[in-house]
Amino acid sequence: MAHIRHKLLLLLAAIVHSSEWTSLYWPYDPRSLPERNWLKRNCKSRHLTKKQEQLCQSKLDHMNYVNLASKNALQECQSQFHSAAWNCTDFQKSRKDTIYGRHAKAGTKETAFITAITSASLVRELAMACRRNLAACKCGSSGMFYQAAPFHLPPGTEWDRCGDNIGYAKTFARQFVDIADMEAYGESEKCLRAVNDRSPDADKLCHFFKKKGRIEKEKIHHRIAKLKMNLHNSDAGRNTVERTKKVTCKCHGMSGSCNQKTCWHDVADIRTIGNVLKEKYDSSQRIKLSVKKRHTVGGHIVEEVELKDPNTREKRKVLPDDDLWWIQKSPNFCKPDRKKNILGTSERECDPKSEGDNGCKKMCCGRGYYKEQFKVIEECNCEFKWCCQIECEQCEVTKKVYKCK
Numbered sequence: 001m002a003h004i005r006h007k008l009l010l011l012l013a014a015i016v017h018s019s020e021w022t023s024l025y026w027p028y029d030p031r032s033l034p035e036r037n038w039l040k041r042n043c044k045s046r047h048l049t050k051k052q053e054q055l056c057q058s059k060l061d062h063m064n065y066v067n068l069a070s071k072n073a074l075q076e077c078q079s080q081f082h083s084a085a086w087n088c089t090d091f092q093k094s095r096k097d098t099i100y101g102r103h104a105k106a107g108t109k110e111t112a113f114i115t116a117i118t119s120a121s122l123v124r125e126l127a128m129a130c131r132r133n134l135a136a137c138k139c140g141s142s143g144m145f146y147q148a149a150p151f152h153l154p155p156g157t158e159w160d161r162c163g164d165n166i167g168y169a170k171t172f173a174r175q176f177v178d179i180a181d182m183e184a185y186g187e188s189e190k191c192l193r194a195v196n197d198r199s200p201d202a203d204k205l206c207h208f209f210k211k212k213g214r215i216e217k218e219k220i221h222h223r224i225a226k227l228k229m230n231l232h233n234s235d236a237g238r239n240t241v242e243r244t245k246k247v248t249c250k251c252h253g254m255s256g257s258c259n260q261k262t263c264w265h266d267v268a269d270i271r272t273i274g275n276v277l278k279e280k281y282d283s284s285q286r287i288k289l290s291v292k293k294r295h296t297v298g299g300h301i302v303e304e305v306e307l308k309d310p311n312t313r314e315k316r317k318v319l320p321d322d323d324l325w326w327i328q329k330s331p332n333f334c335k336p337d338r339k340k341n342i343l344g345t346s347e348r349e350c351d352p353k354s355e356g357d358n359g360c361k362k363m364c365c366g367r368g369y370y371k372e373q374f375k376v377i378e379e380c381n382c383e384f385k386w387c388c389q390i391e392c393e394q395c396e397v398t399k400k401v402y403k404c405k
């Protein structure tokens with residue numbers, strides 16, 4: 001029964017939350033000049049909400065970076081989870097509802113990581129674009145945020161106040177990414193209120209939460225909690241870019257002397273940000289949702305969905321802005337499950353000696369593993385010949401890999 005309910009929730013999440021900017025698929029190279037007309041037409045996308053489409057139209061030149069950000073986030077996710085049971089498999093080619101697969105919409109740890117890395121990646125791309133040339137926020141424009149120098153700048157150092165524009169980037173990213181969840185949040189709250197008020201509008205406002213003609217309040221609560229979780233994690237991603245920013249300097253003056261420098265704020269590379277978020281993923285904890293119910297003077301019932309830290313048993317009114325939150329247990333990713341876009345771990349490479357995620361014990365989920373040997377031709381016995389060549393022989397080498405049954 002619990003299993004069935006779990007499935008239903010998952011399905012529901014997929015229906016309600018079909019808009020997902022990271023699933024935009026634009027087949028041009030974002031670093032080359034975009035085909036503007038093509039892009040203009042494609043602000044219309046089932047992956048964008050109406051408001052996101054409007055933002056896309058009005059900030060067309062930002063969309064290159066949106067595209068680039070979602071690509072880089074995917075790449076970083078795959079490299080962080082390269083040797084884990086869940087390897088951030090993408091379904092971009094199948095062009096179905098979501099590039100990360102349906103299971104990733106459910107509110108799990110993986111959902112949390114994806115939300116954070118994509119939102120961080122967007123801030124990063126935009127911040128760099130501002131420093132380079134993006135009209136809306138380049139140096140001197142109205143979207144410019146002058147940046148104060150850090151306290152200890154050595155003598156002979158000039159501070160460039162027009163570094164990577166994290167301020168502008170965060171504002172735009174918040175608008176663009178959170179707008180979809182905010183809208184859904186507003187709708188869910190409206191529905192909850194209507195149900196509690198026994199309003200005749202409830203039927204219309206809550207059609208997503210209906211099953212056999214009955215509105216399931218539990219689902220509304222879960223949905224609100226998931227949207228809160230998304231908004232929190234996307235904020236955590238943006239804050240990570242802020243926290244990992246660094247100071248970069250360029251030397252001037254006589255060659256090599258470096259007695260004159262210019263320094264500015266620089267975003268960290270995506271690997272650094274990915275590392276930080278992966279650590280947060282590893283240490284993240286399930287957050288419980290609690291529903292606070294009260295009666296107003298007028299006899300109305302008001303319900304508030306809150307997220308609760310299971311350890312401190314304290315309601316976190318002020319959400320700590322840097323850890324990742326999730327509300328639903330992950331599937332184990334061992335067995336294939338087509339409905340959830342889970343491929344299973346059979347045929348995955350593993351290390352028989354490792355006790356970690358990439359160890360055969362964990363990766364193969366108890367099914368065991370097998371050895372695969374194959375021969376490759378490599379260069380060997382290389383010799384340096386005067387002057388100036390390296391000559392090698394071709395050798396046949398046997399390689400071994402271990403794979404899950």
Ligand SMILES: *[C@@H]1O[C@H](CO)[C@@H](O)[C@H](O)[C@H]1NC(C)=O
Pocket residue numbers: 078082087088089343344345346348
């Ligand atoms: C992830 O694992 C699946 C098998 O479960 C494999 O087909 C796929 O190539 C892997 N992807 C990456 C990016 O490693």
